Amino acid sequence: xxxxxxxxxxxxxxxxxxxxxxFWEQGYEATSMAQLREVTGxxxxxxxxxxxxxxxxxxxxxxxxxxxxxxxxxxIGDEALSPREAVARMLxxxxxxxxxxxxxRGCLVALSGTVRAPGDDEVAVRRTVAARRAMDRARIRxxxxxxxxxxxxxxxxxxxxFTSMVHGFLLGVSTQVCDxxxxxxxxxxADAVLAAWHAASVRTVGR
Numbered sequence: 078x079x080x081x082x083x084x085x086x087x088x089x090x091x092x093x094x095x096x097x098x099x100f101w102e103q104g105y106e107a108t109s110m111a112q113l114r115e116v117t118g119x120x121x122x123x124x125x126x127x128x129x130x131x132x133x134x135x136x137x138x139x140x141x142x143x144x145x146x147x148x149x150x151x152x153i154g155d156e157a158l159s160p161r162e163a164v165a166r167m168l169x170x171x172x173x174x175x176x177x178x179x180x181x182r183g184c185l186v187a188l189s190g191t192v193r194a195p196g197d198d199e200v201a202v203r204r205t206v207a208a209r210r211a212m213d214r215a216r217i218r219x220x221x222x223x224x225x226x227x228x229x230x231x232x233x234x235x236x237x238x239f240t241s242m243v244h245g246f247l248l249g250v251s252t253q254v255c256d257x258x259x260x261x262x263x264x265x266x267a268d269a270v271l272a273a274w275h276a277a278s279v280r281t282v283g284r
Contacts, residue, residue: 101142102181105135139209143209146174153213153216168246172260176260187247213244
């Protein structure tokens with residue numbers, strides 16, 4: 078028997094999985110500690126003891142997401158792939174993940190970016206997900222730069238503009254998924270984005 082006063086041991090991965098799904102489904106603001114207690118099966122004392130706060134639990138849940146379903150975008154950094162292929166796998170892979178019925182729809186990082194409350198916790202939450210979005214944007218930009226360097230994209234390509242096009246589409250997938258846009262339409266839209274990459278390449282060859 079555990080000594081008096083010691084919190085009951087629990088499986089951290091299971092707690093993070095449950096919390097991740099709830100935050101993913103409802104967003105940070107709409108998720109209450111009472112709901113987190115219910116889905117994790119833990120008391121307030123155990124949750125605060127392990128994570129410090131709701132914000133702390135959210136940050137760990139985001140880490141859990143990025144190591145799991147959210148890792149689908151990591152392919153953008155695979156330099157063994159051609160730049161265009163890396164972008165293609167990232168976009169199509171993200172669409173497959175976000176429309177997967179085995180978990181909440183959309184992207185936790187993109188959907189959490191709508192938090193606008195002024196409290197300190199909410200500011201920290203915005204920073205957490207904004208940092209990940211900034212990382213994704215930077216990796217997409219690196220891929221575009223590599224595309225110019227390898228001749229896949231024209232030398233005069235507006236790198237920042239092209240980066241914004243790809244990243245903006247990636248972030249926008251979540252709202253369309255939540256609005257019920259079918260996966261097939263989103264894949265077709267991703268192909269249209271990739272066609273711009275192909276068109277730039279053709280112009281380079283044709284000069």
